Amino acid sequence: WLKLSQRATDQGRPPIEILDGTLAAPGQPLLPQSLHAIKHCVEQGNQALVFINRRGYAPMILCQDCGWQADCRRCDSTLTWHRSEGSLRCHHCGYQQRVPPRCPECGSSAIHEAGCGTEKITELLEQSQQAPVIRIDRDATRRKGSLDAHLATIQQGKPAVMVGTQMLAKGHHFPNLTLVVILEMDAGFLSADFRGPEQAAQLMLQVAGRSGREGKGRVLLQTRHPDHPLLQLAASGDYAALASDLLEERKMADLPPFGHLALFRCEAMSMGKAMEFLQQLAGIPLPPDVHLLGPVPAPMERRAGRYRTQMLLQCAQRAPLHQAISVLLEQARTLPAGRQCRWHLDVDPIDML
Structure with missing residues (x-):
């Protein structure tokens, strides 16, 4: 267990202030406190960073009259509006289409965006701030050398406001950066994983x-769940206390590191074929210490036009788990249903979604 007891520059850890994001005005994702802090920061000759781990202008568009929303034709996901490109894009499979001028369902022109991404934050800041606004995400740095050019501008130390995704989260040293505003972190603390x-x-x-x-x-954290206990622990900077709470939960549920997992994933052109294969595997006798959960549809049932199912194996010891895996793999290679789908086994899965 390697502990970092101090920062690289010997400076103290900046406090994280929690702001109630539910008080934000419609169409303005940044609270007045955040906007005031950014303005004060650049007026003092320093730099600020607005962090939002979401590309595009808005994660979805919808019709205010009938409730229609732009969904991907190949995934169980909404299409993200990339305003600068004039397109709707799926961030899971890459499907694209143009923004419809009217609602395809009711013909209404009352189509509006919901939520925000780096593009929208950049636009709003350019309207309200006097300092340059620099956006750094995968879209804005697609051209060769563009990322290095942006970072070189920031390293000059002149007043500026950065808007970025996790590309800016670590590995960067910006001496004049004194304010960070963090948006849209709630999903991780409420994740099914x-x-x-x-x-x-x-x-x-x-x-x-x-x-x-x-x-x-200084760090400002805007959240719609300011009373969430895990979020408050994280904001306090006491990662050891947060880890202790999470480890206690995992111990009660026999989750790693107190238990071991293996995940069978299957995808096919129909849900029936994907489910049939795992159901046949689920009927094979396993060692008594191995718990089988599923098969069930994956949290995102359809991705890139294929239906996805999964089956989880859980055991406190490795030996029985790997014994069960060997039995299942031997049978899986001989099942006719396995030839009508794609399947694979993920031992110690990092992503459960």
């Missing part, structure tokens, strides 16, 4: 660590 809160807390603390590396720093 048991590792969601752990990963969200790590990302939050990594982003917060960009602030005040050579002076006094």
Whole structure:
């Protein structure tokens, strides 16, 4: 267990202030406190970072009259509006289409965006701030050399506001960055994946660590769930306490590191074929210490036009788990249903979704 007891620059950890994001005005994702802090930061000749781990202008568009929303034709996901490109794009399979001028369902022109991404935050800040606004995400840095050019501009130390995704979360040293505003971190703490809160807390603390590396720093966290106990623990900076709570939960549920997992994933052109294969596997006798959960549809049932199912194996010891895996793999290679789908086994899965 390797502990980092101090920061690389010997500066103290910047405090994380929690702001109630439900008080934000419609169409303005940044609270007045955040906007005031950004303005004060650049007026003092420093730099600020607005972190939102979501590309595009808005994660979805919808009709205010009938409730229609732009969904991907190949995935169980909404299409993200990339306003600068004039397109709707799926971030899971890459499907694209143009933004419809009217609602395809009712013909209404009352189509509006919901939520925000880096594009929208950049546009709003350009309207309200006097300093340059620099957007750094995968879309804005697609051209060769563009990322290096943006980083070189920031390293000059002149007042600026950065808007970025996890590309800016770690590995960067910005001496004049004294303010970080963090948006849209709630999803990780509410994730169906048991590792969601752990990963969200790590990302939050990594982003917060960009602030005040050579002076006094400040971090503002906007959240719609300010009373969430895990989020409050993460914001306090006491990662050891957060880890202790999460480990206690995992111990009660026999989840890693107190138990071991293996995940069978299957996908096919129909849900029936994908489910049939795993159901046949589920009927094979296994060692008594191995618990089988499923098969069930994956959290995102359809991706890239294929239906996805999964079956989880759980055991406190490795030996019975690998014995069960050997039996299932031997049978899976001979089942006719396996030839009508794609399947694979993920031992110690990192992603449960």
